[in-house]
Amino acid sequence: MARKKQYIEEEVIAKAMNLFWRNGYENTSMQMLEKEMGINKFSIYSSFGNKHGVFVESLKAYKKNVHSIFDKFQKGTNGIEDIKEFFYDSISISYQEGNEKGCLVTNTYNEFSETEDELIKEQMNSFMDNLKKLIIEKLKTDKTKDTETVTKQANYLLLAKHGLAAAARVNSTKEIEDYIELTFKNL
Amino acid sequence: MARKKQYIEEEVIAKAMNLFWRNGYENTSMQMLEKEMGINKFSIYSSFGNKHGVFVESLKAYKKNVHSIFDKFQKGTNGIEDIKEFFYDSISISYQEGNEKGCLVTNTYNEFSETEDELIKEQMNSFMDNLKKLIIEKLKTDKTKDTETVTKQANYLLLAKHGLAAAARVNSTKEIEDYIELTFKNL
DNA sequence: CTTTAAACTAAACGATTGTTTAGTTATTAA
DNA sequence: TTAATAACTAAACAATCGTTTAGTTTAAAG
Numbered sequence: 001m002a003r004k005k006q007y008i009e010e011e012v013i014a015k016a017m018n019l020f021w022r023n024g025y026e027n028t029s030m031q032m033l034e035k036e037m038g039i040n041k042f043s044i045y046s047s048f049g050n051k052h053g054v055f056v057e058s059l060k061a062y063k064k065n066v067h068s069i070f071d072k073f074q075k076g077t078n079g080i081e082d083i084k085e086f087f088y089d090s091i092s093i094s095y096q097e098g099n100e101k102g103c104l105v106t107n108t109y110n111e112f113s114e115t116e117d118e119l120i121k122e123q124m125n126s127f128m129d130n131l132k133k134l135i136i137e138k139l140k141t142d143k144t145k146d147t148e149t150v151t152k153q154a155n156y157l158l159l160a161k162h163g164l165a166a167a168a169r170v171n172s173t174k175e176i177e178d179y180i181e182l183t184f185k186n187l
Numbered sequence: 188m189a190r191k192k193q194y195i196e197e198e199v200i201a202k203a204m205n206l207f208w209r210n211g212y213e214n215t216s217m218q219m220l221e222k223e224m225g226i227n228k229f230s231i232y233s234s235f236g237n238k239h240g241v242f243v244e245s246l247k248a249y250k251k252n253v254h255s256i257f258d259k260f261q262k263g264t265n266g267i268e269d270i271k272e273f274f275y276d277s278i279s280i281s282y283q284e285g286n287e288k289g290c291l292v293t294n295t296y297n298e299f300s301e302t303e304d305e306l307i308k309e310q311m312n313s314f315m316d317n318l319k320k321l322i323i324e325k326l327k328t329d330k331t332k333d334t335e336t337v338t339k340q341a342n343y344l345l346l347a348k349h350g351l352a353a354a355a356r357v358n359s360t361k362e363i364e365d366y367i368e369l370t371f372k373n374l
Numbered sequence: 375c376t377t378t379a380a381a382c383t384a385a386a387c388g389a390t391t392g393t394t395t396a397g398t399t400a401t402t403a404a
Numbered sequence: 405t406t407a408a409t410a411a412c413t414a415a416a417c418a419a420t421c422g423t424t425t426a427g428t429t430t431a432a433a434g
Contacts, residue, residue, distance in 0.1 A: 002410030003400045022301060026213055030392055040413070041393080051392065100300075110297065113287075113356045114209060155365040159358060163350015169300045171349075175342045182343040186372040189380035190430045217422055227383070228423080238422065 009047055012037040017058035021104045024111050025055055059123055062104045079141040084184050094168040106165035132158050153187055196234055199224040204245035208291045211298050212242055246310055249291045266328040271371045278363060281355040293352035319345055340374055
């Protein structure tokens with residue numbers, strides 16, 4: 001018995017996500033969010049509580065977006081080769097729309113590393129733990145590797161992936177390709 | 188014929204540098220700088236012009252601090268082994284005082300990657316160019332490597348160093364050691 | 375001493391931050 | 405058609421941002 005919402009929450013969150021992705025949390029203001037999401041502050045607050053709420057929803061939306069990449073990764077049957085392809089897939093979404101924004105999770109991981117935002121940290125850790133588990137799984141398909149080797153290589157690849165995401169913001173495609181290729185020569 | 192400064196500019200910049208190192212540029216306020224530097228806003232402005240000026244001086248101070256590491260790196264005579272040692276030396280300063288702050292230059296590089304601050308970008312690029320030159324120099328001591336291999340490996344190591352600095356903020360010593368060891372396995 | 379000017383304190387500046395609120399519009403159930 | 409209420413607009417909120425400024429203290433030069 002009242003007015004209908006004139007926007008779709010998923011749609012405006014997708015726009016907010018892009019803004020956070022490009023600028024980070026702190027460098028994105030409510031004013032910018034208003035403009036980019038196309039709705040005014042009242043609507044933002046009534047839908048998502050506060051700026052932090054918009055950010056959390058944006059992170060969830062991001063995870064949904066990269067789910068297909070993770071899914072493909074998980075379903076692969078080529079062991080290490082799957083990891084490599086996953087690396088290439090991961091950076092490809094960073095280059096959409098001519099932007100070089102890196103990975104929103106990694107960017108957030110870095111920006112929030114010195115804060116005490118437990119909610120965000122929890123989300124980050126679950127993301128990273130999941131990735132590590134998948135990498136270990138893939139490495140284990142090579143039966144010749146002992147447990148210690150698998151652990152070492154998993155640590156190595158996880159850091160390489162983290163560094164790759166950071167580098168995707170500032171380095172050229174050529175440099176990144178060189179990096180990925182040589183990274184997997186060490187396994 | 189007037190009053191003397193009651194602080195030493197180099198000393199207060201060292202303190203400012205630590206604050207920027209820990210929190211980044213945007214997340215460090217003048218209020219925090221006042222407190223940490225132990226002098227008030229007027230003094231900060233009269234000595235360094237503005238917040239940006241404090242930051243630029245902090246970057247210079249940081250470069251001075253890491254100069255000894257670069258010097259050792261340059262003077263080494265063991266080729267690739269020197270690069271590896273340089274990697275270890277670089278992360279060691281990040282763990283001083285129990286803090287995990289990464290590398291100020293790399294942090295800045297990431298934070299400013301989407302801005303148009305030419306002065307900062309210039310400083311970053313000169314730092315990176317210098318590092319790349321040194322790495323290439325070290326790689327060339329192995330005469331069996333052709334030019335293309337050297338270029339590829341230099342790109343690889345530069346990104347690895349960048350990623351390492353980013354990871355140093357959030358990863359454990361064990362993970363980082365695994366990463367460095369495997370990074371140099373096949374060069 | 376007195377003069378002079380740089381270094382200090384502390385308060386205020388306008389702009390912007392995230393957030394709230396009072397008042398208006400629009401839609402639906404009665 | 406009317407009453408009810410959610411969704412909207414737009415202005416204001418207190419707090420903080422980087423920066424400036426008016427007034428006081430201090431110390432060296434004349």
